[in-house]
Amino acid sequence: MEKILIIEDDPKIATLLQDYLRRYNLDAHVTTDFDDVMPLFEEVAPHLVLLDINLPKYDGYFWCRKIREVSTCPIIFISARDGEIDQVMALENGAxxxxxKPFSYQVVIAKVRAQLRRVYGDFANQYQEPEFHEGNLSFYPLKFTIERDGQTLELSKNEAKLLEVIWRTAPNVANRDLLYEEIWDEVTFIDDNTLSVNVARLRKKLLDLGVKDPIKSVRGYGYQWVYKEES
Structure with missing residues (x-):
């Protein structure tokens, strides 16, 4: 299993990244000591590093240079700085x-996998894309498709992410905050109506596939996957 080191001082973002990477069979570790990240780097010996720029004490450029003194592992910067000069500096410092930011978690996974393929070659063949199967219903999150009895329907990106979180969380209820964070990344401008509209669209597509009432609304909390194959 490939090891990823996350150097990000926002604990919320770091935890979400760690959880998402682990779902794709990647061994993700999070830095908590920003005075010196090198001891953990040497302990983990990661195959790849995800690195923020704005960090306590020393910035990401500094740690990128320090890592480059001892390792050639891929380094991907993740930062709210979107200026051209910031990206140039990151690359010139060894990234x-x-x-x-804000970023799509699927884009992060795609870029991580691309770097692992580029550097480690056959390691990429070990990845298993997530699939969900229940009875004769199959869902492929990365392909944005759901199949039943030989019929295939395409989902939008948000519909696919929504279904993935709700189905993955079953039999527990996927709360609204989790859905906001994983689907839209930034929750500031997202309201309950936006989520409700997306759930309604997803339910309509599932109904078109002959899947009746698979998503239960739990008032004041979120949504639950309750699909049962009809006999």
Whole structure:
């Protein structure tokens, strides 16, 4: 299993990144000591580093240079700084790629996998894309498709992410805050109506596939996957 080191001082973002990477069979570790990240780097010996620029004490450029003194592992910057000069500085200090915040977690996974393929070759063959199966219903999150009895429907990106979180969380209820964070990344400008509209669209597509009432609304909390194959 490939190891990823996350150097990000926002604990919320760091935890979400860690959880998402682990779902894709990546061994993700999070830095908590920003005075010196090198001891953890040496302990983990990561195959790839996700690195923020704005960090306590020393910035990401500094740590990128320190890592480059001892390792050639891929380094991907993840930062709210979207200026051209910031991206140039990241690359000149030894980074391999740059992702701006707010970001799509699927884009992060795609870029991580691309770097692992580039550097480690056959390691990429070990990845298993997530699939969900229940009875004769199959869902492929990265392809944005759901199948039943030989019929295939395409989902939008948000519909696919919504279904993935709700189905993955079953039999527990996926609360609204989790859905906001994983689907839209930034929750500031998202309201309950936006989520409700997306759930309604997803339910309509599932109904078109002959899947009746698979998503239960739990008042004041969120949504639950309750699909049962009809006999």
């Amino acid at each position: 391999d790629d740059y992702i701006t």
